[in-house]
Amino acid sequence: MFFNPRGVALLIALTVSIITTISVSFFKENTFTSLSVTATLSFLTSFSLMLFSLEFMLLREIEKIYVLIDKLKQKDFKIHKKKIKANINPLRRLNAEIISYTNKKQQEIEELKKLETYRKNF
Secondary structure, eight states: OOOOOHHHHHHHHHHHHHHHHHHHHHHHHHHHHHHHHHHHHHHHHHHHHHHHHHIIIIIHHHHHHHHHHHHHHHTTTTSOOOOOOOSSSSHHHHHHHHHHHHHHHHHHHHHHHHHHHHHOOO
């Protein structure tokens, strides 16, 4: 449910905001306004930083790996490029691509082993 960059950033931002507000509430001279400003600023700051770090750093690197796998598939003419939905989680998409590629390679290895035994027999 929350396994997307915005969901994770939202959960972390809420946690940071709550912890910050509780920590600030222990001081004597606090008003509701100062606590709400503290909660809002800590939420907005942590949400934007977490979203940036997840979206642009982690997921962009995964996308680079996916592009490399795609280039590898283009060099290998026997593996047909199939379209995977763009809205699938990038980690699941990357996992699916790697599994697909390794299955195709495993089939090629088994076929080569069969040909080897066939050649040995004749």
